[in-house]
Amino acid sequence: MTTAMGAALRRIQLGNALSAFGNGFTVPFTFVYVSQVRGLGAGVAGAVLATFAVAALFVLPFTGRAIDRRGPVPVAVAGTVLAACGSLGLGLSGSEAGVIAAAGALGAGIAVVQPALATMIVWCSTTATRSRAFAMQFFLNNLGLGVGGLIGGLIVDTAHPSSFIRLFAIEAAMFLVLGAVVSTARVPGAPLLAAADRPGSGSGAGVAGGWRALLRDRAMVMVCVLGFVMFFACYGQFESGLSAFAVEVTHISPATLGAALAANTAVIVLAQFVVLRLVERRRRSRVIAGVGLVWAVAWIAAGVSGLVHGSHTLAVAAIISTYALFGLGEAMLAPTVNPLVADLAPDRMVGQYNSAFALVKQLALALGPAAAGVIAAAGAYDAYIVMLVVCSLGISVTALRMARHLSPVQDSPVPVARVVARSVRPESAEPERIAG
Incomplete structure (x- = not known):
């Protein structure tokens, strides 16, 4: 693995860890927030959680083709912006339609980011280092979620809705940080992808x-x-x-x-x-x-x-x-x-x-x-x-x-x-x- 590949991989892993840290602030508390703090009931809270999955199922069939055509970096950045908007929307929305729409944006954004990051890790690793790179990603995800959840539990207070808004704002900020980190990473595979998209490259059949x-x-x-x-x-x-x-x-x-x-x-x-x-x-x-x-x-x-x-x-x-x-x-x-x-x-x-x-x-x-x-x-x-x-x-x-x-x-x-x-x-x- 070259020095450039190693530097890009470290940036990706850092951004991934910060994103997981932000995710940990909200994941354990979303159901309670929607059902009790916003007073929308358990049914709406369940619909919010279901919307995460439905939104992911809707966007993923198209995400892979976008990654292979445009490269993983712009797709990941777009996903982080969408996820940040969804997270902030959850914190600010007080209506049933608002929280469900925000959950859809958050779920779709996260679903887009995941395969884009995985593709970036592939391009920044070799056969010899790929297993360790994915193991590090998984380790940092769990560590970030755990630490974020622990700190979030100290901040949250069901008697004060503003404490939940703070949690969602932190999560949104971490998504934007991930987008900024990823956008500045020099992914070695990106030039190859761009070259392959040029007419006459002969690689379009693989995508088609x-x-x-x-x-x-x-x-x-x-x-x-x-x-x-x-x-x-x-x-x-x-x-x-x-x-x-x-x-x-x-x-x-x-x-x-x-x-x-x-x-x-x-x-x-x-x-x-x-x-x-x-x-x-x-x-x-x-x-x-x-x-x-x-x-x-x-x-x-x-x-x-x-x-x-x-x-x-x-x-x-x-x-x-x-x-x-x-x-x-x-x-x-x-x-x-x-x-x-x-x-x-x-x-x-x-x-x-x-x-x-x-x-x-x-x-x-x-x-x-x-x-x-x-x-x-x-x-x-x-x-x-x-x-x-x-x-x-x-x-x-x-x-x-x-x-x-x-x-x-x-x-x-x-x-x-x-x-x-x-x-x-x-x-x-x-x-x-x-x-x-």
């Missing part, structure tokens, strides 16, 4: 192929299936099904639930780079399969916590272990899945691939809580645990099957420098492309 070309990529389709199941069975359950199970079945207090969430963050922050050293030179398919096993154990631990009614201490330990094991699995995924998506992407479709994976993620995050809500309302918690254990084991099986469609370099990257990998199948006689 768009979704059709991506759907013909068997390995990428399997990664998307894996992504959906992973986000449905883990991330989509944190604030919905798992929390409901912990309170209704395990009978833990809200304070203990907070401790369990803290255990999840602590494992990610403390173990991320230890885990990175253990997994970065191992086959990605096997690492993902290992995540499925870890999460299967986590869901079994959650089930056990609901069965040991005679020992509340054991039940609490089991549910905290569930959250901690999820954190371990997340730490294993961070340096694995996003770099794999990048290495599967053909030339000029890195943004499309990143956006497709982000779209799958958002879909799972929208459907996960909805499915958990239906099951919780029916009280079918036994079926809920069984379903998620099966989903976790399905991750392991699918990951091992996916390995058949990966080239050796895609599945087990070696420390050689390249900008982005062309998608090459194991059965192809074409040699691996390595760009300096």
Whole structure:
């Protein structure tokens, strides 16, 4: 990795950390703010949270093409401005229509920024450094969210709406800071993108192929299936099904639930780079399969916590272990899945691939809580645990099957420098492309 690439990557990571820090100020308090402080009720608050997901699903199908045509920097800057407007709008709006419109702008802005940042990280890294770069991004995201949430909790006061306006103003400012930092980063891939857009470059077909070309990529389709199941069975359950199970079945207090969430963050922050050293030179398919096993154990631990009614201490330990094991699995995924998506992407479709994976993620995050809500309302918690254990084991099986469609370099990257990998199948006689 060149000095210019390293400098640009550090800028991107700094901006990303500050944005996550600002996000942490509002994420834990948005529901309470809309329903209680603004007095709009739980129904409107739920609509606001749903709007985040719907807005993301609306813009992501078009985001990848914009990134590949215009470059990730202008797309990321546009996303940060939109997100800042949405955040500030949430803080200032007092009507139902106002908060829902602001939530749509915020959700769309964040959805645009995520694949743009991921593409910038790809262009500023090599095969040897990409896993570490994405692990650092994940680490800083969680650290920023945690610190922001902690400070936000000290500022917020439900008796004073102005304290919430202050939180949303801080978040908006952090988005603008991210935009400013990103706009000044000299992303090494940007000149290549601009050159590829010139007439006669011959690269337009890759973009024009768009979704059709991506759907013909068997390995990428399997990664998307894996992504959906992973986000449905883990991330989509944190604030919905798992929390409901912990309170209704395990009978833990809200304070203990907070401790369990803290255990999840602590494992990610403390173990991320230890885990990175253990997994970065191992086959990605096997690492993902290992995540499925870890999460299967986590869901079994959650089930056990609901069965040991005679020992509340054991039940609490089991549910905290569930959250901690999820954190371990997340730490294993961070340096694995996003770099794999990048290495599967053909030339000029890195943004499309990143956006497709982000779209799958958002879909799972929208459907996960909805499915958990239906099951919780029916009280079918036994079926809920069984379903998620099966989903976790399905991750392991699918990951091992996916390995058949990966080239050796895609599945087990070696420390050689390249900008982005062309998608090459194991059965192809074409040699691996390595760009300096």
